[in-house]
Amino acid sequence: MPIYEYICLDCDKKFALLQSFYPTVNDTFCPKCSSGQVKKVISSFSCNSGDKTDSSPPPPRFGGGGGG
Numbered sequence: 001m002p003i004y005e006y007i008c009l010d011c012d013k014k015f016a017l018l019q020s021f022y023p024t025v026n027d028t029f030c031p032k033c034s035s036g037q038v039k040k041v042i043s044s045f046s047c048n049s050g051d052k053t054d055s056s057p058p059p060p061r062f063g064g065g066g067g068g
């Protein structure tokens with residue numbers, strides 16, 4: 001069974017639960033404050049956000065002939 005992550009809207013407590021493939025949020029309670037106001041957190045590994053590559057080093061400069 002997959003593990004789903006939840007976050008409590010009352011105390012911002014993040015916890016994970018081992019539930020079936022189609023869990024019901026109604027049956028999920030915060031283990032800290034026992035609140036039912038929880039929200040499922042979707043753990044997105046492959047996010048298509050702006051992928052910034054590291055600042056590549058500048059290309060080698062040619063020239064230097066000194067001819068002016």
Ligand SMILES: [Zn+2]
Pocket residue numbers: 008009010011012013030031032033034035
């Ligand atoms: Zn809570």
